[in-house]
Amino acid sequence: MAKSTGRARPVIKDVAKLAGVSAPTVSRYLNGTVNVTEDKRRRIAEAIKELGYEPSVVARALSNREMDSVVVFAANPDAFSTSATNHGVEAAARKRRFLVTIVSLDESDMDSVEARVRMGLAVRPAGVIVYEYGWAGVEALKRLPRDIPTVVVGGGFGDGDYQVINAERDGGRWMTMHLLDMGHSTVFHVAWDKETGDNSRTNGWRDALEERGIEVPEPVLVPAGDLRRAVAAGKALGRRKDVTAVFAASDEIAIAVMKGLRESGRKVPQDVSVVGFDDMDFDAMWEPPLTSYTQNFHEMGERAFRMLYDQVRAKRAGHEPPQSQIEVVQGKPRLRASETSPRTRA
Amino acid sequence: MAKSTGRARPVIKDVAKLAGVSAPTVSRYLNGTVNVTEDKRRRIAEAIKELGYEPSVVARALSNREMDSVVVFAANPDAFSTSATNHGVEAAARKRRFLVTIVSLDESDMDSVEARVRMGLAVRPAGVIVYEYGWAGVEALKRLPRDIPTVVVGGGFGDGDYQVINAERDGGRWMTMHLLDMGHSTVFHVAWDKETGDNSRTNGWRDALEERGIEVPEPVLVPAGDLRRAVAAGKALGRRKDVTAVFAASDEIAIAVMKGLRESGRKVPQDVSVVGFDDMDFDAMWEPPLTSYTQNFHEMGERAFRMLYDQVRAKRAGHEPPQSQIEVVQGKPRLRASETSPRTRA
DNA sequence: CTGAAAGCGCTTACAG
DNA sequence: CTGAAAGCGCTTACAG
Numbered sequence: 001m002a003k004s005t006g007r008a009r010p011v012i013k014d015v016a017k018l019a020g021v022s023a024p025t026v027s028r029y030l031n032g033t034v035n036v037t038e039d040k041r042r043r044i045a046e047a048i049k050e051l052g053y054e055p056s057v058v059a060r061a062l063s064n065r066e067m068d069s070v071v072v073f074a075a076n077p078d079a080f081s082t083s084a085t086n087h088g089v090e091a092a093a094r095k096r097r098f099l100v101t102i103v104s105l106d107e108s109d110m111d112s113v114e115a116r117v118r119m120g121l122a123v124r125p126a127g128v129i130v131y132e133y134g135w136a137g138v139e140a141l142k143r144l145p146r147d148i149p150t151v152v153v154g155g156g157f158g159d160g161d162y163q164v165i166n167a168e169r170d171g172g173r174w175m176t177m178h179l180l181d182m183g184h185s186t187v188f189h190v191a192w193d194k195e196t197g198d199n200s201r202t203n204g205w206r207d208a209l210e211e212r213g214i215e216v217p218e219p220v221l222v223p224a225g226d227l228r229r230a231v232a233a234g235k236a237l238g239r240r241k242d243v244t245a246v247f248a249a250s251d252e253i254a255i256a257v258m259k260g261l262r263e264s265g266r267k268v269p270q271d272v273s274v275v276g277f278d279d280m281d282f283d284a285m286w287e288p289p290l291t292s293y294t295q296n297f298h299e300m301g302e303r304a305f306r307m308l309y310d311q312v313r314a315k316r317a318g319h320e321p322p323q324s325q326i327e328v329v330q331g332k333p334r335l336r337a338s339e340t341s342p343r344t345r346a
Numbered sequence: 347m348a349k350s351t352g353r354a355r356p357v358i359k360d361v362a363k364l365a366g367v368s369a370p371t372v373s374r375y376l377n378g379t380v381n382v383t384e385d386k387r388r389r390i391a392e393a394i395k396e397l398g399y400e401p402s403v404v405a406r407a408l409s410n411r412e413m414d415s416v417v418v419f420a421a422n423p424d425a426f427s428t429s430a431t432n433h434g435v436e437a438a439a440r441k442r443r444f445l446v447t448i449v450s451l452d453e454s455d456m457d458s459v460e461a462r463v464r465m466g467l468a469v470r471p472a473g474v475i476v477y478e479y480g481w482a483g484v485e486a487l488k489r490l491p492r493d494i495p496t497v498v499v500g501g502g503f504g505d506g507d508y509q510v511i512n513a514e515r516d517g518g519r520w521m522t523m524h525l526l527d528m529g530h531s532t533v534f535h536v537a538w539d540k541e542t543g544d545n546s547r548t549n550g551w552r553d554a555l556e557e558r559g560i561e562v563p564e565p566v567l568v569p570a571g572d573l574r575r576a577v578a579a580g581k582a583l584g585r586r587k588d589v590t591a592v593f594a595a596s597d598e599i600a601i602a603v604m605k606g607l608r609e610s611g612r613k614v615p616q617d618v619s620v621v622g623f624d625d626m627d628f629d630a631m632w633e634p635p636l637t638s639y640t641q642n643f644h645e646m647g648e649r650a651f652r653m654l655y656d657q658v659r660a661k662r663a664g665h666e667p668p669q670s671q672i673e674v675v676q677g678k679p680r681l682r683a684s685e686t687s688p689r690t691r692a
Numbered sequence: 693c694t695g696a697a698a699g700c701g702c703t704t705a706c707a708g
Numbered sequence: 709c710t711g712a713a714a715g716c717g718c719t720t721a722c723a724g
Contacts, residue, residue, distance in 0.1 A: 012717065058716090061700090062699095080424075084424055104437075118400055119443065281598065370704080370711065374703090
């Protein structure tokens, strides 16, 4: 603890001198690469403590040609999914003493993706994690060198050799089935217009309808993020007497749709059942409490890091990379009170 | 673009050779520290392009004794305020080609703060930004060396020499005054029990009441994050006929309180006016649309970085540090429909 | 098991 | 303006 030397920050040589050994020995002690005599171990440990020594990750990185760090490329930096996943990555990384650097991708400025990828790679991270919650992730992925350990989070099956995916499609199917099981003859669907492909909630909705042999109505697509348009969509749906159930692709949409439905004189859930997706904090507070589907983004982040770490370790040890793999993180429905069986027509 | 050499990643020497100059000259060209002949500039530029050269930030960091990066210490990593501020920091940092590393502080594990600070500092960042949205930030701040450029975001006046603060107290005062101006004889207040001190919404509420010479009722404190307890608080308030207006310390709380109020048979806003704070996305969707107060976290993040950068630049140039300063980022009220003048008692 | 030497890829005095 | 040399703080063959 005591700052015994005049140096602002002790370096490995200071430790070595104080412990009466050479710098490489301290390095070996620190990294456990080779055995060090018990006696010396003790003296080194003491010296480290005495000086408050912390190895320079920068010097280590230069020597190792890479840093103990992971860079995360993420679009939609303000989205809940992004921030929760970041947190999961960071928690797992910390256990391995890896640093995480977030480089956000601006969906509105494609040209910059190239520059941002270069910038992120300039620290020579041990690996990268790319979120495919939005399409900018796909662009970033294309620009990554093949030899850097990479994990893709989200997106469709097979977007990456190593991937952590959420069961979006399954979830969409489940929610739709749930409504069907309650007796609704069909389920309408409202979603943002930017969909993420194969593994989407929208496809899950389609799956359920098709499985039941129900004709799939046209999904209602709304410009991404435009709550007002989502309200309008709800209102339009409300005017059609054949809609008794809607599966909204997100809680935000569900809430907007409910508002629109009410504006057109329909009650939720008495006249129309509405379910959402994402299980946001507020859902339980809603009137009526919104039925939704939880995804565990934090868990996805943790798994993504662990999957990456396995690759990094193999690479450093000179082993073959682990087998390509896709982990699917299941979500689960949270039933509340925004849906009910359709009532018999008056 | 073309990878003309066999090297995986070109280094400064490759550029130098191709351009027919020495490595230091390339370095000077890159950093603009000294003039380089026009002729050589051109050749160097071409070589860089040809090789796709990107300087190693790690090597540069080792030489400079610090990295072009900033570490952010942030508690409550999942909170909207945290993620929006991060995004602002990152956007501003990118313009200066600084990397940002997020180290999250776990409020439940105080012992680790020390370790996390050390870990964050191990990359020798040029500076650090600490969020005082929660108390863990205060702990981190105590453990930072005095000589590293630092800016504090949030918290109370004077928590740091360089600080970007939100006008929380002003906002609380404004919202309370607004209710008073509508004719309510007093305003009740519900908040999480962990308050951030001087510059708090709660204090703003108190200010307004005191300015008007109104006796300040006991604020209702609820365990942080416990929405259910907040609903209960709303319910309890609803049973008291003297409550006609409540200022909730956050939108989450406002929503829970509204729910509780309704459970006790009171209508919002007809019987009781409720206003929140934070202006979350959903507020406009609420029934009734929730009146709230916006804070510009993104802007706070940007300003924090710029303030930090000024310190870093001064330090690197060997100048005196800029004058200690506190920037206050104003928020603004968003009036919607969750409050109204009290109606005359029936 | 351990030390002296060389190297990672930059930058910065030091000469010229 | 520009090059040769030394140094930033580690790690890793190479000998012993």
